[in-house]
Amino acid sequence: MKRLGRFLLFALAGVASAPIQAAVDDSLLLMLSGDEKMVSIASGTPRPLSKAPSVASVITAEEIKAMGARNVYEALELVPGMHVGISGSEGQKPIFPTRGIVSLQDPQILILVNGHGIKGLTTSSNEAGLYLPTEAVQRIEVIRGPGSAIYGADAFAGVINIITKRAEDQHGVEFGLRGGSFNTWDSWAQFGKHFENGWGLFAHVGYSKSDGDRGRIITSDLQSSLDTLLGTQASLAPGPMDTSYEARTAMFTLDKDNWTAHLNLWQTPKSGTGAGIANALDNQGNGDVNKYQFDLGYEDKNWRPDWTFGTQFSYLYTHIDYHLGIFPRNALLPIGADGNVSFTPPFNLVSFPDGLIGVPGREEKTTQFDVTLNYTGLVRHAWRFNAGVRKEDFSARESKNFGPGVIDGTIASIGGTLTNVSGTPFVYLPDTTRTVSYLSVQDEWAFARDWALTAGVRQDQYSDFGGTTNPRLALVWAARQDLTARLLYGEAFRAPSFAELKTANNPANLGNPSIRPETIKTTELAFDYRPSDKLWGALNIFSYDIEGLIDFVPGPAGNVAQNAKNQQGQGIEVEAHWQALPDLQILGNLAFQDAKDKATGLVVADAPRKQAMLSADWKIDSDWSLRIDNFWIADRPRAAGDTRAAVADYVWTNLTMRYVQKEQKWEAAFIARNLLDVDAREPAPTSIPNDYPLPGRSLMLELRAHF
Known part of the structure; x- marks a missing residue:
């Protein structure tokens, strides 16, 4: 990594050998070139x-629509170096392995909607079952690399900000209907208008459902191994993963003058458990996810001479209930004296004719208030000051037919009657409150013509584990009108989640109040080249060093959260957009990463070391367009001790053909996913020997009407 760091500095020094011109105002330095995003x-x-002081990507509403992305997760596959995978935890939720940074819960990516976090407090990660449709999305902005100097915790490997539409983004009324394979249906209605009194309103309501691809067969699961060991026949394998869902959304934006308010409601009353919470197929499980977000913002760009004032309040409420068949009906399981499944003697074999059943739930409330001041009174400087406070409240509820306070392994057969342990010492996670205060300062200094230095630092103070400070530096050189070079350095952290700190009474994992935050230091050298309005290319070289990655490590009482790993990685990302013909655009990117455990030197498992995207967007005529997207995912090694072959590479092809009626009153689209019906799989633990299969070919028709 030191050699790469020296190379980065040497490369920038070589580029910087041209004469430095006289300094001018930073508005000239940061001038928009052509139609640059x-x-x-x-x-x-x-x-x-x-010119941004981070390596970033922007996916617009037009691009989302052109590629036929039904949800935010599909659109994110366009981001270089970021792969959208699935986790076996909590029912196959999407995860985002980025630059070789990957974990079961995937808490290292911060997810925002309109600048406000929506991640769960339990695991600090994306909620399983949370469906994020794209129809109300105006753009998605993504940072690859650290962002804690602006956003604090969890802005570790990257930040995703989903920006919803405003009144000016939706003209009149739109109705939409989409349906196709796997009995999948999407329907929505949305409206945008500016009223004479100055208020602007955008409103969206949507409903989606799917039976899921029942052809995603798990041939063997954890219960299969237990059946072989104990002579039972309880496993549901071979059998399909349950990826069915039903989702409802409502999203509103109201704005006038300096005020903007958002109200977003996401409800998923039905969400299948994939391959099962314990990687044992579950035909009785379901997730019920409800998340409500409100934020109110005020910004006065003429608050005082040279000063801009902004303040924001946000409130996030989450209510989740899962009904989990952790192990199937008629399972025979080794139960320890604490009532949990235990493979370490002493234990008794206990029969569960109705299955091992857990009904965990939680309620989470996050309230945040902050103030931002921008000052431009100093020549060539743009200062940003931000301070705020956030309060996080978590409460758990749980009913089950196993565990402490319920059974002790001495009864040979346990039925399906559940015991409510909510509010007792036997619940899976005690009620928890955390307060976070933060202060950040940033200066963008145009110290010479075509040169700018961004320097910033943020201090976060946590009520449960203390403080953390994270700086950033970004040197930007507009070398020529068509070439920009950037040298970037940033530090970031991820706070331990409530589950990692305090999980108890769990058959698999236990919390540890002594763990500390994960930290990362990243250096990047980025080039942006725009020789004409028809061609754009970018190259990014990165290197990072991670300390204290949290994992659950086997111990005498079970797997316990520990700062167990240190990791270092490096790689390159290349992307290009080419307007090959007036009506044909070619887009592509390529990413390579080499991430290793610092102690063992072993390659990090499960994250793709190579990935690429190649797309063609063809405007056939004024009415018809055709988009083809190809995604290559390759070189995913196994963990140490896993003797299976590496996860197979695959190329995934999507196609979208769209017709827009001349008066734009209505439009229709044909959307194909996995057009070539490849057998693509995502990494699974050894209890699922053949990994998690991805959906087969799906075909859908879409209709939209505008009034």
Whole structure:
């Protein structure tokens, strides 16, 4: 890594050997070139992508629509170096392995909606079953690399900000209907208008459902191994993963003058458990996820001479209940004296004719208030000051037919009657409250013509484990009108989740109040080249060093959370957009990463070391368009001790053909996913020997009407 760091500095020094011109105002330095996309997530204020003090990507509503992405997760596959996978935890939720940083819960990516976090408090990760449709999305901004100097905790490997539409983004009324394979249906209605009194309103309601691809067969699971060992026949394998769901959304944006308010409601009353919470197929499990987000913001760009004032309040409420058949009916399981499944003697074999059943639930409330001041009174400087406080409240409820306070392994057969342990010492996680206060300062200094230095630092103070400080530096050189070079350095952290700190009475994992935050230091050298309005290319070289990755390590009482791993990685990301013909655009990216455990030197398992995207977007004529997207995922090694062959590479092809009626009153689209019906799989633990199969070919028709 030191050699790569020296190379980065040497490379930038070579580029910087041209004469430095006289300094001018930073507005000239940051001038938009052509139709270059703007991004706000990198610095807190809008900047052209090539001048942003982070490596960032922007996916617009037009691109989302062109590629036929039904949800945010599909759209994120366009981001170089970020793969959208699935986790076997909590029912096959999407995870985002980025630059070789991957974990079961995937808490190292911060997910925002309109700048406000929506991740769960239990695991600090994306909620299983949370469905995020794209129809109300205006753009998605993504940082690859650290973002804690602006956003604090969890902005570790990257930040995703989903920006919803406003009144000016939706003209009149739109109705939409989409349906096809796996009995999948999406329907929505949305409306946008500015009223004479100055208020603007955007409103969206949507409903989605799917039976899931029943052809995603798990040939063997954890219960299969137990059946072989104990002579039972309880396993549901071979059998399909349960990826069915039903989802409802409502999203509203109201704005006038300096005020903006958002109200977002996501409800998933039915969500299948995939391959099962314990990697044992579950035909009686279901998740019920409800998440409500409200935020109110005020910004006065003329608050005082040279000062901009902004303040924001946000409230996130989450209510989740799972009904889990952790092990299937007629399972015979080894039960320890604490009533949990235990493979370490002493234990008794206990029969569960109705299955091992858990009904955990939780209620989470996150309230946040902050103030931002921007000052431009100093020549060539743009200062940003931000301070705020966040309160996180968590409460758990649980009913089950196993565990402490319920059974002790002495009864040979346990039925399906559940015991409510909510509010007792036997619940899976005690009620918890955390308060976080933070203060950040950032200066963007145009110290010479075509040169700018962004320097910032943020201090976060946690009520449960103390404080953490994270700086950033970004040197941006507009070498020529068509070439920009950036040298970036940033530090970030991930706070331990409530589950990692305090999980108890769990048959698999136990919390540890002594663990400390994960930390990362990242150096990047990025080039942006735009030789003409028809061609754009970017190259990014990165290197990072991680200390204290949290994992659950086997111990005498079970797996206990520990700062168990240190990791280092490096790699390159290349992307290009080419307007090959007036009506044909070619887009592509390629990413390589080499991430290793610092102690053992072994390659990090499960994350793709190579991935690429190649797309063609063809405007056939004024009415018809055709988009083809190809995604290559390759070189995913196994963990140490896993003797299976590496996870197979695959190329995934999507196709979208769209017709827009000349008056744009209605449009229709044909959407194909996994067009070539490849057998693509995502990594699974050894209890699922053949990994998690991805959906087979799916075909859908879409209709939209505009009024």
